[in-house]
Amino acid sequence: MNAIDIKNLSKTFVSTRTGERVIALENVNLSIPQGEFTAIVGPSGCGKSTLLSIMAGILAATEGQAVHFGETITGPAPDRGVLFQDYALFPWLTVRQNIAFGPKALGTPADSYEPEVDRLITVVGLEGFGDRLPHELSGGMRQRCALARMLANNPRTWLMDEPLAAVDLQTRTLLQEEILRVWGEDRPREDRPTIVFITHGIDEAVLLADRVVVLGRRPGRVKAEMIIDLPRPRFEHRDPAAEGRQVQQIWDEIREEARTAILED
Ligand SMILES: Nc1ncnc2c1ncn2[C@@H]1O[C@H](COP(=O)(O)OP(=O)(O)OP(=O)(O)O)[C@@H](O)[C@H]1O
Numbered sequence: 001m002n003a004i005d006i007k008n009l010s011k012t013f014v015s016t017r018t019g020e021r022v023i024a025l026e027n028v029n030l031s032i033p034q035g036e037f038t039a040i041v042g043p044s045g046c047g048k049s050t051l052l053s054i055m056a057g058i059l060a061a062t063e064g065q066a067v068h069f070g071e072t073i074t075g076p077a078p079d080r081g082v083l084f085q086d087y088a089l090f091p092w093l094t095v096r097q098n099i100a101f102g103p104k105a106l107g108t109p110a111d112s113y114e115p116e117v118d119r120l121i122t123v124v125g126l127e128g129f130g131d132r133l134p135h136e137l138s139g140g141m142r143q144r145c146a147l148a149r150m151l152a153n154n155p156r157t158w159l160m161d162e163p164l165a166a167v168d169l170q171t172r173t174l175l176q177e178e179i180l181r182v183w184g185e186d187r188p189r190e191d192r193p194t195i196v197f198i199t200h201g202i203d204e205a206v207l208l209a210d211r212v213v214v215l216g217r218r219p220g221r222v223k224a225e226m227i228i229d230l231p232r233p234r235f236e237h238r239d240p241a242a243e244g245r246q247v248q249q250i251w252d253e254i255r256e257e258a259r260t261a262i263l264e265d
């Protein structure tokens with residue numbers, strides 16, 4: 001079963017000011033199997049965030065459709081969790097209140113979500129910080145909190161847009177490992193959530209994903225898909241040479257477009 005099916009999907013933005021049209025995505029077809037970790041890479045402006053926002057139900061497609069477990073996506077839903085680069089925490093709520101936000105909004109009684117919030121605080125390593133406000137946390141801790149907040153709704157699908165782009169290298173490595181652990185690398189596929197993970201880092205995509213989708217640019221469409229069959233748990237089987245070969249292969253696919261993107265911008 002596929003968690004997500006993108007069918008002949010196009011998205012055109014029309015500027016309300018100038019009337020200018022930008023074709024962000026054109027005729028994208030993509031299937032994301034349940035329980036798989038799919039990374040999406042591609043040059044800046046190729047439509048990665050647009051595609052993820054359509055999967056999240058935050059943006060509507062111009063043509064075609066996005067389907068989640070057989071149902072056409074028409075808006076956001078708690079079983080599609082979203083995590084963005086810029087934390088997107090509520091600044092006036094504590095860590096605990098941020099994490100509790102989703103279950104509370106869904107009307108879950110406090111005595112049932114409170115133990116779960118405590119558990120998640122431990123899962124993401126924020127013990128002792130539950131009563132802090134976001135501005136009292138480091139960037140890495142804020143992103144842990146955002147991850148816990150996404151997990152609080154127990155989503156079947158995790159939609160992540162460059163979630164680790166804003167944290168330092170060491171924190172990123174720790175969080176990469178943590179994401180894989182929380183996802184359940186060693187569990188059978190059917191027991192795992194599905195992850196769609198956008199990144200600029202091809203090495204990060206290879207390190208984490210089962211499959212890397214390369215989006216091309218102008219207009220955005222799927223250029224290539226590659227299976228990453230490195231053994232799991234990935235951090236226990238690091239093999240820089242094997243990773244390097246996969247990275248090289250992907251880089252070969254996007255080099256020309258990345259260069260054009262840099263020249264145009
Ligand atoms: N709300 C919007 N209105 C008009 N154009 C938009 C809008 N959002 C995105 N675009 C355009 O759509 C194209 C794709 O943008 P998108 O943000 O999806 O790219 P991206 O691949 O996520 O880029 P990056 O890697 O820099 O994050 C770009 O040309 C962008 O300028």
Ligand SMILES: [Mg+2]
Pocket residue numbers: 048049050
């Ligand atoms: Mg983006």
